[in-house]
Amino acid sequence: MIRKSVIQRNINNSEIHHVIGHHGSVFLKLFFKYLLILVVLMLVFLLLDRYITWSYLSWIFAGLGFVVFIKFCIDFLNLYLDSLVMTDSGIVLYLRE
Numbered sequence: 001m002i003r004k005s006v007i008q009r010n011i012n013n014s015e016i017h018h019v020i021g022h023h024g025s026v027f028l029k030l031f032f033k034y035l036l037i038l039v040v041l042m043l044v045f046l047l048l049d050r051y052i053t054w055s056y057l058s059w060i061f062a063g064l065g066f067v068v069f070i071k072f073c074i075d076f077l078n079l080y081l082d083s084l085v086m087t088d089s090g091i092v093l094y095l096r097e
Contacts, residue, residue, distance in 0.1 A: 022082060038065060
C-alpha cells in the first residue's frame, strides 16, 4: 500500500495495475548483514567497557548503533521501493536511489 502510493506519486501514469518487488530473501540478507554489524559493535563495546572506565563510552556506542539502524532503514526502503510497475502505457522500472 505504501509502495503503490509512493510510486503513483512519482510516475505520471494514472492507473497502476500491478507492482512486482524484490523477493523476501533480499530483505533477509540485508537484515542479517546489519544484525551482524550490530552484534560486532556490541561485542566491541563490551570489550572496551570492561577495560575503559569512561562515562561517555556508552553514549558513543549508542550513537553508532543508532546510525547503523538509520542506515538499515534507508537501505530497506530503497530495496522495498525498487520495483517493476505495470501501467496502462506499459512496464516501468522504478528505482529509488
